[in-house]
Amino acid sequence: MEGTIVNLPEVIRLKKKYKAYLYVDEAHSIGALGPNGKGVADLFKTGTKDIDILMGTFTKSFAAFGGYISASKEIINHLRVSSHSPCYAQSMSPPVMQQIASTLSVIQGHDGTAEGKMKIQRLRQNAVYMRENLQKLGFHVYGHPECPIVPVKVSLICLPWVSRMMQAAGVSIVVVGSPAVAFFETRIRFCLSASHSRQQIDKVIDILDQIGHVMCAKKNKPDSFAEYRAKNMLRHRKGNYIEMADFIFG
Ligand SMILES: Cc1ncc(COP(=O)(O)O)c(C=O)c1O
Structure with a gap:
């Protein structure tokens, strides 16, 4: 949710110190x-021998299940004899297993191509590019420079508007509010691929730049939405988004 990356070497140091x-x-x-796409242990080159339990999902990078x-x-x-799934759940289906095996093979380069590495x-x-450009435009972007999850702070009041405005401009975004984040820490959560x-990233940045300016979503541009509202009393709820979209893109 924060776009951060755990400082694994430091956590390993603490684990050893406190015998955790x-x-x-x-x-x-x-x-x-x-x-090599093997995760944080690969990023920090710590290896996995100090990690007692290492887990992951196949629902994200692997586009599968389980x-x-x-x-x-x-x-x-212990997990085999005491957890619910070995006794009561279905085992994974062959197509899902094949999807996972094929993805793993591409990531590791075992398919004979460099596609996974590329x-x-x-x-x-993409993560570095989007984060850097949004920051240059004055947005408050959370997280680590290389994290592919790019959360952008938008005030609680403006969040629904930004979501609708982006949609009106042809871009669907994921917005996050409480209780997933603290009450006033509302944000857009971009997950890059x-x-x-x-061109796609530039388009999103460009639209967000225009909307963010009007919505005061930027750290350095506090005035424009207030100005807009003063000039245009919003008469009725329906149509406001269109009116705003016209104002920005028209
Ligand atoms: C940190 C973390 N762990 C595990 C999962 C479990 O993923 P899934 O239920 O898709 O397997 C998620 C899902 O988003 C997650 O964010």
Whole structure:
């Protein structure tokens, strides 16, 4: 939600110091972070031997279902006998397993192409590009420079408007409010993909630039929405978005 990346070497240091167990959830990082797409352990080159439980999902980078847990034999045996799924859930279907195996093979380059590596590089470039450009325009962007999740702060009051305005301009966005985030920490949450082209990213940045200016979503432009409202009393709820869209794009 924050677009941050855990400081794994530091967490490992603390784990050793306090003799704790370390559980790492790579749901958002497997297939996305690190030079080989193996997640945060790959990004920080820590290896996985200090991680007691390493898990991830196949629903994001793998575009499939299910997930995985890797740990010592004792932990895995314990999960096998004590958790719900080995006894009561269906096993994964062959097409899903094939999707996961094929994706893994592309990520690892076992398919004989460099497509996986290129996609991971492109994802990183897209994240850096979008974050940098939004920051240059004055937006408050949360998180790590290389994280493919790019959250952009928009005030609680403007959030529904920004969402509708973006839609009116042809871009569907995901907005996040309380309780997923703190009450006044509302935001847009962009999740970048390696398949996003520069033109697509530029288009989103361009539209957000125009809307953000009017909506006071930028740190350095506090006045324009107030000015607009003073000039145009919004008469009725229906049609406001269109009116606003006309004002910005018309
Ligand atoms: C941190 C984290 N872990 C695990 C999951 C589980 O993902 P899923 O239920 O899609 O397998 C999610 C889902 O968004 C997540 O954000």
